[in-house]
Amino acid sequence: KILILDFGSQVAQLIARRVREQQVYCELHSFDVSEDFIRQFNPRGIILSGGPNSVYAGEEWQAPDIVFRLGVPVLGICYGMQTMATQLGGKVESGATREFGYAAVRVRGHSKLFRDIQDRTNAEGHGLLEVWMSHGDKVTELPPGFMVMGSNESTPIAAMADEVRGFYGVQFHPEVTHTLKGREMFARFVHDICGCARDWTMPNYVDEAVAKIRAQVGQEEVILGLSGGVDSSVAAALIHRAIGDQLTCVFVDNGLLRLNEAQQVMETFSRHLGVKVIHVDAAAQFMGCLKGITGPEQKRKIIGREFVEVFQAESQKLPNAKWLAQGTIYPDVVESAGAKTKKAHTIKSHHNVGGLPETLRLKLLEPLRELFKDEVRELGIALGLPHEMVYRHPFPGPGLGVRILGEVKQEFADLLRRADAIFIDELRAAGWYEKTSQAFVVFLPVHSVGVMGDGRTYEYVVALRAVETSDFMTATWAELPHDLLGRISNRIINEVRGINRVVYDISGKPPATIEWE
Ligand code: XMP
Numbered sequence: 001k002i003l004i005l006d007f008g009s010q011v012a013q014l015i016a017r018r019v020r021e022q023q024v025y026c027e028l029h030s031f032d033v034s035e036d037f038i039r040q041f042n043p044r045g046i047i048l049s050g051g052p053n054s055v056y057a058g059e060e061w062q063a064p065d066i067v068f069r070l071g072v073p074v075l076g077i078c079y080g081m082q083t084m085a086t087q088l089g090g091k092v093e094s095g096a097t098r099e100f101g102y103a104a105v106r107v108r109g110h111s112k113l114f115r116d117i118q119d120r121t122n123a124e125g126h127g128l129l130e131v132w133m134s135h136g137d138k139v140t141e142l143p144p145g146f147m148v149m150g151s152n153e154s155t156p157i158a159a160m161a162d163e164v165r166g167f168y169g170v171q172f173h174p175e176v177t178h179t180l181k182g183r184e185m186f187a188r189f190v191h192d193i194c195g196c197a198r199d200w201t202m203p204n205y206v207d208e209a210v211a212k213i214r215a216q217v218g219q220e221e222v223i224l225g226l227s228g229g230v231d232s233s234v235a236a237a238l239i240h241r242a243i244g245d246q247l248t249c250v251f252v253d254n255g256l257l258r259l260n261e262a263q264q265v266m267e268t269f270s271r272h273l274g275v276k277v278i279h280v281d282a283a284a285q286f287m288g289c290l291k292g293i294t295g296p297e298q299k300r301k302i303i304g305r306e307f308v309e310v311f312q313a314e315s316q317k318l319p320n321a322k323w324l325a326q327g328t329i330y331p332d333v334v335e336s337a338g339a340k341t342k343k344a345h346t347i348k349s350h351h352n353v354g355g356l357p358e359t360l361r362l363k364l365l366e367p368l369r370e371l372f373k374d375e376v377r378e379l380g381i382a383l384g385l386p387h388e389m390v391y392r393h394p395f396p397g398p399g400l401g402v403r404i405l406g407e408v409k410q411e412f413a414d415l416l417r418r419a420d421a422i423f424i425d426e427l428r429a430a431g432w433y434e435k436t437s438q439a440f441v442v443f444l445p446v447h448s449v450g451v452m453g454d455g456r457t458y459e460y461v462v463a464l465r466a467v468e469t470s471d472f473m474t475a476t477w478a479e480l481p482h483d484l485l486g487r488i489s490n491r492i493i494n495e496v497r498g499i500n501r502v503v504y505d506i507s508g509k510p511p512a513t514i515e516w517e
Contacts, residue, residue, distance in 0.1 A: 007051030045194030048080025081169030231327030255283025
């Protein structure tokens with residue numbers, strides 16, 4: 001396995017993705033982990049990420065010395081290369097200009113990392129690599145034992161290697177797709193240089209995970225809050241595979257789910273997979289608590305609180321349950337670890353992660369903690385979950401509660417559900433569901449005037465929202481074809497009595513957010 005030390009790069013998770021794509025297990029940790037941790041991790045190779053700092057920021061931003069004494073190959077990327085250079089006796093200087101964007105790097109020498117990897121040759125027949133650069137500082141003097149393995153005009157030492165020790169540094173970013181041969185470079189590093197086998201595969205993972213869950217849980221019982229979302233669904237399927245009826249799922253219908261969602265979840269899990277699922281219809285309770293409440297954060301709080309209450313009541317009916325299973329995935333883990341150091345404003349009090357109180361006195365079972373989202377999906381398919389469920393757009397915990405602006409009413413929820421189902425239906429039929437990252441309808445509790453037949457109407461307005469994004473931190477609105485938008489609008493207005501106007505949201509994030517509340 002590979003250890004990735006994160007120096008605060010925006011794209012450190014991408015490095016991990018690239019390594020896992022090579023079917024090699026890796027973990028991402030902050031660069032300042034202890035030497036003991038690194039020794040115990042026992043990596044076959046180490047990757048040092050980029051980061052926003054300069055090596056002049058001082059020793060506190062250096063890699064632990066042991067990284068270079070373990071006797072395993074090390075790959076430094078951008079800042080990772082710079083700190084490698086300074087720590088091993090080379091020099092780094094601030095460039096007068098920042099280099100940012102596409103660049104061609106000429107391959108030099110005969111490094112193992114770049115051997116037979118090139119995009120094209122220049123007029124003199126030298127191999128060239130198309131790469132993505134983003135740096136101010138650069139290495140200006142090689143540490144002893146190193147040679148140059150790539151250069152261009154603005155960065156004479158764009159890549160360096162000490163073949164004897166297996167140390168490599170690249171000033172560019174092989175983890176982003178703009179670096180065309182990035183994948184090949186990671187393959188070369190983890191397989192040929194570090195000697196990692198391709199053993200991180202889904203079938204292997206299922207076997208291992210099942211064995212681990214059995215060992216962990218023994219004969220005890222497990223309870224899991226099933227939401228119908230990808231993570232909790234896959235966690236449920238995996239745990240069920242491991243321990244069968246020792247698992248009980250609780251599915252809470254808060255009245256804010258999408259059309260037929262509860263039936264679908266029960267169908268898939270209870271009927272299809274034979275998982276024990278308790279279906280709690282708590283719609284009336286949630287609606288009651290939301291009466292008169294208009295503030296988004298207040299609504300979130302209430303929905304979260306009621307969920308905990310309902311779940312707790314159900315779990316008390318299962319006195320033998322000793323474990324609480326959750327669908328926590330790797331990005332959640334990395335994020336909450338990073339959250340301590342990175343300051344962020346609370347725009348919305350998201351994720352109900354950790355929402356369940358400690359008073360449940362249950363041990364935590366989190367079998368997806370090591371997986372990225374696309375691995376979770378792959379696992380879901382391997383476990384026999386329907387494609388539609390596994391590749392579903394994300395749906396917020398508070399559900400339609402934050403898609404009905406202002407006060408939530410039963411009538412609004414019913415109208416919204418039907419409009420939303422039509423929107424999603426048409427998107428799927430047109431092949432646009434997969435092309436968008438998230439799409440939904442928002443209910444606006446305002447009346448607008450319309451005309452239908454010979455009569456005047458005075459009914460509600462809905463907004464369509466469809467965005468493309470890779471991380472949900474920023475997003476662009478999807479340029480849906482006009483004829484598709486027209487079809488959707490027609491159908492909603494014709495089929496959903498009570499809505500006479502449909503608008504399309506053309507705001508990006510930022511400055512808007514994806515949800516309207
Ligand atoms: P925003 O609206 O902040 O949404 O751009 C980013 C992503 O987060 C989802 N979201 C939530 N998820 N509880 C959740 O579990 C929430 O309260 C919540 N609010 C927003 C949103 O659907 C989008 O995917």
